[in-house]
Amino acid sequence: QRFDIGFRQPNRTLNHPGPNEGRCAERSALAVEIHIHVVIEVFTCFELSPPSCVAVMMPYSATLILACVAAAFLARAIFIALHSPLNRIPGPWIAKFSNIRLKLAVISGRRIHYIDALHKKYGPFVRISPDEIAVNDSKAIKQIHGIGSGFEKSSWYDTMVAMERPTLFTMTDGKSHAARRKLLARGFSKSNIRQNWEGVMRQKVVLAVDKIRDEAARNGGMVDVLKWWTFMASDVSSHLILGEDFHTLERGEVNDYMRILTKALRGAGIGAELPLLRSIGQRLPFQFTQKLWNTNEFLDDYAKVAVRNMQQSGQSKNVFANISAEAEKGDIGTLDLRDVELEASALFVAGTDTTAVSLSYVIYAVLARPDLRRRLEAEVAELPDNFQDADLEKLPLLHAVIEETLRLYGAAPGMLPRVVPAGGFDMGDYYIPQGTTVTTHAYSIHRDPAIFPDPLEFKPSRFLPESEDKLSDAAKAVYMPFGAGSRTCLGLHIAYGELRLATAEFFRRCPGSRLAESTTEDVMEFENFFLIAPRGHKCEVVIDSKTFWA
Template identity: 40%
Template sequence: MALLDVLSTSGFGSQLPTILTCVAVLFLVRAVFQAQTGPLASLPGPEISKWTDLHVRLMLILGKRAQYVHSLHQKYGPVVRVGPNDVDVSDHAAAREIHRAKGGFLKSSFYATGGRIQSMFSTRDRGFHSSRRRLLGPCFTETSLENLQPVVVELTRTAMRKMRDEAKAGNGTVDLLKWWTLLAMDVIGQLSFGESFGMVESGKKSQFAEDVSNAGAILPLRTAFPTLIWIGAYLPLPFFQNIAQSRQRIVAYNQERVARYMQLVQKDAQKSRATIFTSLIKGNAIELTELELTVEVQSYITAGTDTTAVTLTYLIWAVCRDQKIRDELVRELKSVDVADEEQLTYKHVRDLPYLNCVVEEALRRYGAAPGALPRDVPDEGAFLGGHFVPGGGTVVSTQGYSLHRDPELFPDPERFNPSRWENPTKEMRDAFMAFGTGPRGCIGVHLARMELRLATALFFRSFPSARVSTKDGMSDTDMDELITFLLVPRGHRCLVELE
């Protein structure tokens, strides 16, 4: 018997509207109760945040979430409710508390996007993370990277040569975002597999790089509407199918490269190319399985390419826009006296004071990960920024965007002003979160700083009068800051004239 017949003979059908109305009323009462008297009800924030976070999700897709949340902090203070279960904190001491070791705030479900195999980046498991970080941390120290710096210098030098060639062959401009992306990805390839992806040399993104961009482009949508993406994976729509194919190709490519590297190690560990994993070689094997290594390398490519490339793009753009800053930087760089440009090493530039101020200010103002870093509040709750934030399902975030714009610590915070780092206070240092902080802070921080310093130094030594172009319609609008998890310039390009 059809279901409707059963319902009508049982009299249930005639009562259905009443039942549905009761259910709707119950939901409404529950929502009102939660909004007005729930454990987060006393936290400051706009009325809408008590009912929904849909507006915040839409802001995320539009690349304006960080700016919106910052405007809430300006209005409501350092602790603000941004959704029924979401809080954002811009108090420096509270941010440190959230991110400190053993603070009890674990990465939220936002990070659980990477399938069944966990990486150091994606894991939410404290035990897994500690053991992986203990193993890999030593690979990323300044001392370990020391041995690898010549290959980074060489790749950067090649990038300069290729940029000059491209500018000469074309209309005098180059797209910084393109070149820094090729460079950053080649650096990770070189340091992970002992061979680069060859993109700086070819001047073009490989299929692999295109796939990485494709897979990354879906991140905002996945973050804002994870269920939609989950359903999409089962639908025969080209958009979702293309992304699935990109992901499959990325995995296959990484597997192949890692397998090749491991064969080299097995054949002759001594002669295998130096990589960040060299110190993990014991006898003729590496202390990670092929699969573990593949997943780790993938996370370095995702976490270490666009972050470095975008920060560097904004850095060079900001310096080119201000002749005084550019001239001061060029003056300092010219003071490095080497007989031949080819002899310039990382050591020559690492400790240059003004260069370091420029890098620090670029990371403060344009660090490429300024968005929310969400953490689960421990069950017992916590006092943060003068408020009690309850646990049991609350997610608390900190965002570099707000922490770096505290006008008390960084007067005129929107201004790109490297000199503010000449004598930084402890409070400024404490508020600096471009690389996160605590045990989940960026493991690539020394590598990133090395790349930023080297590329900036070699760029302005090669092109001391570089300036932002207006050719091909390039304008400041291209550099409007869109922030999902990462920062990206609206125009997805940054054209500069080299000479």
């Protein structure tokens, strides 16, 4: 076997020399070739003919081969660690050799906390693995996520979502992504959502608050709002994306699809970081590992519902109803039935837990501040009974509360990995070679005190235009609860609509509510498996009994 290892650093112009540029260039020109000559050495040592040698070696061949392969990989890791052009970037020493520490943080649900701690210790640029840099610098973030920047999504997305074709979420090619997004954009525009789907969303929101009040009345005022927001969000997504209502609000429990999807999402997050573990788990006969990593066929059956309903009209139609027909008219790409199935599956996932978690943190943040609760209740109390989302969009405090919740408690504050384009890039004081993965985290940039003063304080006034605390232009540029640049979440208008409608409905019909004693900071602390969720998997509140008969 032969392992060729080398770094080839693109030529730098004389205007942009890096420190130790000469030595880096010499090292980059090196190619280490490791040759395994075990059989030849044995021939020489024992003076054996090849057949005799094979007989002598047979009991030891597997061990020797494994040992040699291990030695070769170890030599490769050491070479990279000693000669990598990323060595100037600070970070934990183990990151030069391995990403094992990062993987441990991922599988324990602590990635965003681990990365944030590294930024606090080492600064805005931190090496977190042999070929990955975490970036928490406002200028660099704009460079990475700017439209047309050339920083494409990394292969991590393909690893996380194992589908036979790329979807809008996993596409790494910018041109393909732009064509697909253009196809889907009209169906997910604010005007289309309001015209065709606001009535459905409002109906689900009202039913969710009905159920919250009913359960509270039966339970001494206590109710878990996370549970009911999850039912609501899944029913909205199933209706809009699949064209088929799951009716989880009416039943008060999730269906098989949601139960299996929850496990599969956790499995996807772990499998993306530990693909070998996923590969082994897929072959194990245990129900737990099967639910984590062998559910594609089951989930796919539900996605096919989207295609069937897309071709219908009336109650069963969905947001994809006119997309395929429009795709055939122009030159913006095509979308066949299989594409619709895969996009529907991905978009359903994106629109369920994210909305439910964000809504729960809105309730948590407001109820933890009685004065803010009273002000918000007063604002939404002035709405007419037949209020619409357009009315809610004009309420300054409601808007500010939602945006500040998304800053501190956005459901997807984790990694957005991108690949440095050809020619490399200068970021801060460092040159980052092409092919390096650079990863940004909304969790960290939203907590940078240089950009968001008093970052850990929940201050809706940041988003009030006349406030002294209003966001600076620099803060607005890196505020990214729904992603950044051309990759911003396609379904954000659905998400904002649900957040506004549900928040207004709750505080109009459940005034005087408070947090239950069980809803502590520890219970509401994040766990992070790509998306976030409260560690306690609940958000219990107490509804004032006077509202039960209102």
